[in-house]
Amino acid sequence: MNDIFFCRNDILELIYQSDIQGSDITCPLDFYTTIKANRKFKFKFRDTWVSRDLNGREFNPNMNKLVSHTESKHRFLKNLPFQVQCCWNGVAVLNPNAFYGNTSIRFRRSKKEKSECSASECSLLCNDFWQKGFRKIVVVPKIRVSYMLKDAILSNKRYSDEGLFDTDVDEKIRYIHGPKKYFCKGLEAKNEIHPNNPGVWYEYSTNGTEVL
Incomplete structure (x- = not known):
């Protein structure tokens, strides 16, 4: 969890969605x-x-053009959880099994000796999850968190105005395979917070991107 403002019920909802979706990152x-x-x-x-x-x-x-993937866009507009290649977004519920065993995953920086794109440590975590077979990654759009109190206060009205899930679409995600590559923007400079390298399409898994 980052230094965010959140409602406690939102964290409970994230845990709930992680459970019913069987997701590895939520x-x-x-x-x-x-x-x-x-x-x-x-x-x-x-x-x-x-x-x-x-x-x-x-x-x-x-927010009106949040994602380019057609089915994800359809579910987002109905306020339903949707599958993604990667997310963090202030807080994430992670499958703990990825952090155990002889090949456990850790937060890390990019492997410069292998010319790995210098992505965020959260992006690299997603990539490592894919590499190790933990590939069900989900965004729950009805849960929104912020980094500033003024934004958190403004979000209260959105919560009161926004309805629950659209009932004509199944809340449960039907997982599909992931993309072969993702668009990576690297950050190499010191004391910077924004990527300073041109974006490149990068192959993030040597084991394929099938979701089983």
Whole structure:
């Protein structure tokens, strides 16, 4: 968990969704707000460096264009959990089995000696999950967390206005295979918080991307 503002029931919902979806990584959406000319606020997605959809593409900060993958977009617009290639988004429920055994996963930096793209440690965690066969990664869009109190306060109205899941679509995800590559933006410079390298399409698993 990052230094976020959250509601306790949201964390319980993440754990619940992790259980019913059988997912290995389960995330909310993290956001910030901007004020438009008419003084109305607008939610924008924050963790674009890490999150990748099932086309391997970055999430869009514009919540109306969040993902490029068609089925994911359909589920997102209905406020339903959807499958992704990677996420963190402020907090994640992780399958603990990935951290045990002789080939356990750890948070790490990129392997420069192997010319690995210098992605976020959270992106590399996703890639390692894929490599080790933990490939069910899910975003729960009705759960939203923020890094600033003003944004958390504004989100209260969204929670009161927004309904529950659309009942004409199954809440349970039907998992499909992941993309062969994902779009990676590297960060090499010191004391920087934004990627400073051009994006590249990077093959993140040598064991294929099938989801079983």
